[in-house]
Amino acid sequence: MVLNKQGYKIRSSINTNLNFKELQITHICKPQLKNSYISIDKKANIILKTPQVSSTYIHNLLLKKEVWIRKKIQSTLSHPPLIFNLDGIHSQKSKDILIKRVEHFAKKMGLQYSELKFRKMKSRWGSCSSTKVITLNKKLVKTPDICVDYVIAHELAHLVHMNHSKQFHTLVQTYIPYSAKAKELLSRIVFE
């Protein structure tokens, strides 16, 4: 355990690269973790997060998870990432593009929101509050049109159903028949 001058545990994480049966693995050691996690990112990188553990523990964990890792990598590689940059996402032009689509769908669906907000978000494309405020991720403007329309119709549909019930999905599907494709594309988007 690493302690600082005051005797507190240093909670820094250490990144190392491991090689396991020709698989390149980024190992992030975080002393504060309780469990270990393996994930495959959209670019098929293998990320292993663990507390301070022995190399034997890591080896056994990887052995146990090897089949899952290889399968997951294969499926990730068959759906390659869609890479976009963030240029211009804060511009008025980007905002206007999204506002136009929101107004289009609100009219088409016969729905009214109280306010439209834009934020740069990490893990969500949009949200709809109980006070009918629609928030869109500024990054959305960079995604394919079918994704933009899907996210907007999805958030607007929450003005009617504040859940992801069957009725909610039916409503979205009525306006966006290609929702499944849009969702699949959104799951592959990576920003650099």
Ligand SMILES: [Zn+2]
């Ligand atoms: Zn939703």
